[in-house]
Amino acid sequence: MMKLHGFFRSGTSHRLRIALNLKGLAYEQVAVDLRKEAHLTDAYAAINPQRLVPALEVEGEVLVQTPAIIEWLEERYPNPPLLPADLGARQRVRALAAIVGCDIHPVNNRRILQALQNRFGADEAAVNAWCNTWIMDGFDAFDELLRLHGATGPFACGSEPTLADVYLVPQIEGARRFKVDLARWPRLMAIDQACSRLDAFRKAAPAVQLLRGRPVSGRRGERCGHAVLEPLSPRAARPTRAHRIRPGHEQPCSACIAAQPAATSRLGWRAGSTGGCVGWNVVRCHADRCTRRAGRIGLCGPLA
Numbered sequence: 133m134m135k136l137h138g139f140f141r142s143g144t145s146h147r148l149r150i151a152l153n154l155k156g157l158a159y160e161q162v163a164v165d166l167r168k169e170a171h172l173t174d175a176y177a178a179i180n181p182q183r184l185v186p187a188l189e190v191e192g193e194v195l196v197q198t199p200a201i202i203e204w205l206e207e208r209y210p211n212p213p214l215l216p217a218d219l220g221a222r223q224r225v226r227a228l229a230a231i232v233g234c235d236i237h238p239v240n241n242r243r244i245l246q247a248l249q250n251r252f253g254a255d256e257a258a259v260n261a262w263c264n265t266w267i268m269d270g271f272d273a274f275d276e277l278l279r280l281h282g283a284t285g286p287f288a289c290g291s292e293p294t295l296a297d298v299y300l301v302p303q304i305e306g307a308r309r310f311k312v313d314l315a316r317w318p319r320l321m322a323i324d325q326a327c328s329r330l331d332a333f334r335k336a337a338p339a340v341q342l343l344r345g346r347p348v349s350g351r352r353g354e355r356c357g358h359a360v361l362e363p364l365s366p367r368a369a370r371p372t373r374a375h376r377i378r379p380g381h382e383q384p385c386s387a388c389i390a391a392q393p394a395a396t397s398r399l400g401w402r403a404g405s406t407g408g409c410v411g412w413n414v415v416r417c418h419a420d421r422c423t424r425r426a427g428r429i430g431l432c433g434p435l436a
């Protein structure tokens with residue numbers, strides 16, 4: 133059986149699940165947890181040297197890059213088709229898919245957002261503004277092309293789902309995570325609705341995937357369970373190894389701050405408010421008696 137190495141919340145894994153489901157193909161899923169940076173391990177690099185998800189093991193090969201994988205599926209399993217028979221319509225479908233695949237998703241990817249935060253000092257508001265800019269720009273273009281094509285629905289390019297829908301729906305899901313106001317594009321929302329009535333799309337949705345055998349939806353800490361860490365004093369905020377208030381640096385985890393306030397305040401930290409904290413997605417706890425010290429912790433922030 134095909135083996136899909138992916139992550140429930142990754143937009144590209146989501147798009148590949150939709151394509152596989154539309155083709156009626158059976159596949160086994162292997163979770164590569166982006167929150168734990170499982171994709172950056174050597175074990176995963178042996179599967180995909182680019183250290184990105186997804187990868188599809190099929191017929192003794194590992195396929196990478198969703199545009200190439202999905203085109204492979206289309207050629208290998210032509211029915212039902214995800215590209216229209218008409219040459220012009222095929223070009224239009226590919227162009228719509230490329231707006232998402234080439235122009236929206238890549239610039240909002242996890243590693244890009246991490247670089248904005250870690251190397252260029254962007255805070256959470258700046259990162260959200262960045263994502264909103266490119267999602268809105270791309271969706272405006274997608275919507276305008278649909279209008280120019282005289283789209284009649286219910287799907288992006290007519291009465292059957294195509295690659296345009298396969299790419300669009302996960303990007304709408306991503307836009308929700310970044311709190312983009314989707315009311316601006318009623319046409320796109322109607323397509324999303326039509327897709328959500330199909331099993332192939334419903335069963336591919338991030339919220340219904342299993343992680344280590346359990347449903348991912350509603351898991352504690354899923355959105356963002358972290359304390360926003362604040363230095364206790366200006367002295368503590370000095371950029372020393374233990375105290376640096378920077379994403380990705382070493383600091384006590386929120387569980388330790390809650391459980392061992394004395395120990396963590398010795399380290400110079402106290403819990404602040406909780407909230408969306410894009411910057412705090414990889415920390416290594418240095419508090420006394422932290423049972424999670426060995427592992428990387430942190431769940432928060434929109435990923436992928």
Ligand SMILES: N[C@@H](CCC(=O)N[C@@H](CS)C(=O)NCC(=O)O)C(=O)O
Nearest residue numbers: 142143144184185197198242243436
């Ligand atoms: N062009 C690639 C992009 C793959 C990709 O960027 N995957 C994201 C998840 S949606 C990822 O692995 N991100 C990890 C990271 O940015 O660190 C494809 O379409 O397969």
